[in-house]
Amino acid sequence: MILRLAIASLFARALTVGMTILAIALSVALFLAVEKVRTGAKESFADTISGTDLIVGARSGSVQLLLYSVFRIGNATNNVSWESYQDIATRPDVEWIVPISLGDSHRQFRVMGTTRAFFDHYKYRQGRSLETADGVIMEDLFDTVIGADVAATLGYSVGDPIVVAHGLASFSEHKNQPFRISGILAKTGTPVDRTVIVSMEAIEAIHVDWRSGAQIPGQITPVDVIRQMELTPKAITAALVGVESPLQTFALQRAINEYRQEPLLAVLPGVALQELWGIVGVAETALLAVSAMVVVTALIGMMATIFSSLNERRREMAIFRAMGARPTTILGLLVLEAMLMAALGALLGLALLYAGLSVAQPMIDSAFGLWLPVTAPSLQELWVILAVVGAGAIVSMVPAVRAYRMSLADGMMVKT
Amino acid sequence: MKRTVLLLLAVNAAPALAEDTRQLDAHEHGVGALNIAIDGTTVAMEFHAPGADIVGFEYAAESEADRAAVDAAVATLARPLDLFVLPAAAACSVTQASAELESEQAHDDHDHDAHKDHDDHAEHSGHEDHAEHSDHTEHAEEAGHSEFHAEYTLTCADPTALTEISFAYFDTFENARELEVQVIAGSGAQAFEVERDAPTLGLRSLF
Numbered sequence: 001m002i003l004r005l006a007i008a009s010l011f012a013r014a015l016t017v018g019m020t021i022l023a024i025a026l027s028v029a030l031f032l033a034v035e036k037v038r039t040g041a042k043e044s045f046a047d048t049i050s051g052t053d054l055i056v057g058a059r060s061g062s063v064q065l066l067l068y069s070v071f072r073i074g075n076a077t078n079n080v081s082w083e084s085y086q087d088i089a090t091r092p093d094v095e096w097i098v099p100i101s102l103g104d105s106h107r108q109f110r111v112m113g114t115t116r117a118f119f120d121h122y123k124y125r126q127g128r129s130l131e132t133a134d135g136v137i138m139e140d141l142f143d144t145v146i147g148a149d150v151a152a153t154l155g156y157s158v159g160d161p162i163v164v165a166h167g168l169a170s171f172s173e174h175k176n177q178p179f180r181i182s183g184i185l186a187k188t189g190t191p192v193d194r195t196v197i198v199s200m201e202a203i204e205a206i207h208v209d210w211r212s213g214a215q216i217p218g219q220i221t222p223v224d225v226i227r228q229m230e231l232t233p234k235a236i237t238a239a240l241v242g243v244e245s246p247l248q249t250f251a252l253q254r255a256i257n258e259y260r261q262e263p264l265l266a267v268l269p270g271v272a273l274q275e276l277w278g279i280v281g282v283a284e285t286a287l288l289a290v291s292a293m294v295v296v297t298a299l300i301g302m303m304a305t306i307f308s309s310l311n312e313r314r315r316e317m318a319i320f321r322a323m324g325a326r327p328t329t330i331l332g333l334l335v336l337e338a339m340l341m342a343a344l345g346a347l348l349g350l351a352l353l354y355a356g357l358s359v360a361q362p363m364i365d366s367a368f369g370l371w372l373p374v375t376a377p378s379l380q381e382l383w384v385i386l387a388v389v390g391a392g393a394i395v396s397m398v399p400a401v402r403a404y405r406m407s408l409a410d411g412m413m414v415k416t
Numbered sequence: 417m418k419r420t421v422l423l424l425l426a427v428n429a430a431p432a433l434a435e436d437t438r439q440l441d442a443h444e445h446g447v448g449a450l451n452i453a454i455d456g457t458t459v460a461m462e463f464h465a466p467g468a469d470i471v472g473f474e475y476a477a478e479s480e481a482d483r484a485a486v487d488a489a490v491a492t493l494a495r496p497l498d499l500f501v502l503p504a505a506a507a508c509s510v511t512q513a514s515a516e517l518e519s520e521q522a523h524d525d526h527d528h529d530a531h532k533d534h535d536d537h538a539e540h541s542g543h544e545d546h547a548e549h550s551d552h553t554e555h556a557e558e559a560g561h562s563e564f565h566a567e568y569t570l571t572c573a574d575p576t577a578l579t580e581i582s583f584a585y586f587d588t589f590e591n592a593r594e595l596e597v598q599v600i601a602g603s604g605a606q607a608f609e610v611e612r613d614a615p616t617l618g619l620r621s622l623f
Contacts, residue, residue, distance in 0.1 A: 050604060245455050246453045246601075247455045248453075250600070268605035269604075270605035271598055274607055
């Protein structure tokens with residue numbers, strides 16, 4: 001009875017009620033979207049590298065090693081000597097090892113020297129492998145494979161020649177040994193998109209005429225001669241390691257961390273990513289707080305509409321009372337109306353979120369490399385809806401109590 | 417973290433190895449480490465904790481009481497399931513367990529037998545020449561931070577039932593405040609911090 005009355009009363013004021021519901025819907029959709037993006041970003045971040053058991057580099061901090069080896073942010077404190085790399089590679093508990101050599105650049109993008117094994121072992125987003133969108137993985141010494149962002153930003157296509165610059169922000173280029181783009185990788189949403197990948201030997205090859213960081217004047221070794229040379233690297237920047245069995249991971253990590261000949265550091269990528277997220281993650285809490293405040297604002301807006309509706313409904317309330325409705329009925333009616341609005345708003349918000357998500361998901365993935373899975377509402381989202389309905393009931397108590405106290409006297413008095 | 421002191425220990429280079437590298441090891445009182453790797457039904461665990469957490473002192477055990485305390489601690493650490501309680505449903509049993517006390521110096525010298533001559537003074541147990549020992553007592557008290565190490569291999573009939581670990585460890589060793597736990601399971605590696613106030617660790621997120 002009272003429910004029918006509440007619904008009928010809401011319909012009678014369809015426009016204002018509709019606007020209130022829309023405001024709540026938008027705020028709830030925003031809140032849930034922020035939550036989705038937050039968890040999606042966290043997962044995408046944690047999925048930047050998977051399938052690698054240890055990252056090995058010069059001894060520094062785990063976050064720093066992760067930053068330069070995986071995210072290509074910052075620089076290595078030291079290189080790892082080729083001898084130490086070989087020592088680790090030949091250990092029985094190492095299943096595979098992929099060297100990484102950084103330090104050169106092409107325009108604003110980093111150049112990474114590695115081996116073909118990188119394409120077999122680098123995994124992202126729970127075990128997905130790198131794939132070429134166009135062309136093939138490098139075959140020749142002076143072949144390069146570029147990430148999707150590199151190709152898109154610089155407008156490169158397969159077969160284009162590129163020249164690698166020495167160092168990161170320098171004007172000296174390795175002009176005499178131009179590379180040819182043999183392949184462009186599909187978008188991954190990982191730092192690989194912003195990387196120019198060449199072979200380990202190519203990194204040595206372009207530095208043949210360089211000594212102590214400068215080009216030897218007048219000396220230009222012809223490319224044909226370079227091809228005949230033995231191009232074993234003297235040092236690498238870092239290495240990705242896979243172990244035979246997860247049980248050996250900690251033992252291998254300790255062996256590398258206590259390696260006497262050279263100060264090395266081995267980190268578990270998952271743990272280092274978690275540590276890094278702990279630093280970045282403060283922003284996510286702030287974001288969540290802001291969207292929670294938007295929900296609060298919408299609910300206070302609803303309270304304001306109820307207050308102003310009380311004025312219009314003075315007569316209505318008084319008639320109810322005169323017909324024998326108890327003050328608690330009036331109170332219940334108003335609270336019920338508010339809860340209905342809040343529930344409708346929250347459900348509409350959820351619908352908006354899923355509609356928006358299914359439309360925008362592919363676009364967000366290709367533009368930001370952020371994968372937001374469309375899954376059934378989680379328990380947490382249901383709790384959010386319940387909380388909104390509960391909060392709606394609580395804020396409506398304020399005008400409802402006022403109506404409870406004043407309904408009879410106020411409505412009966414002739415004021416106009 | 418707040419009340420603990422981070423101590424960095426310089427390992428004094430032995431004279432005969434003057435050209436050798438010198439390495440520093442972090443040593444934080446109150447904080448131990450537990451590494452867990454799960455592969456199929458096998459669970460491998462590694463445990464490290466400062467001597468201060470386990471027996472309350474880090475100098476070379478001299479008195480009978482000290483030696484008894486160390487022996488008791490090593491014996492306790494060799495029974496992992498009493499310290500790190502796993503769900504009964506997982507039906508875990510210990511297949512191998514070893515625990516030992518290592519001083520900083522000895523700890524660095526796992527496979528360097530040549531060092532033994534120089535570093536024996538820092539070993540806490542199994543020492544024969546007490547005269548030489550006392551010569552170095554002062555030094556040992558200055559820098560002789562020690563750590564308990566333990567390694568365990570368990571077999572669990574149902575590893576998917578490993579949903580949580582409760583750390584009776586904190587009840588057994590009253591000086592321990594925190595354990596840094598790293599777990600490697602099928603889905604990758606994760607780190608956790610377990611503190612005395614909340615001595616359980618949920619592992620559901622790993623499966």
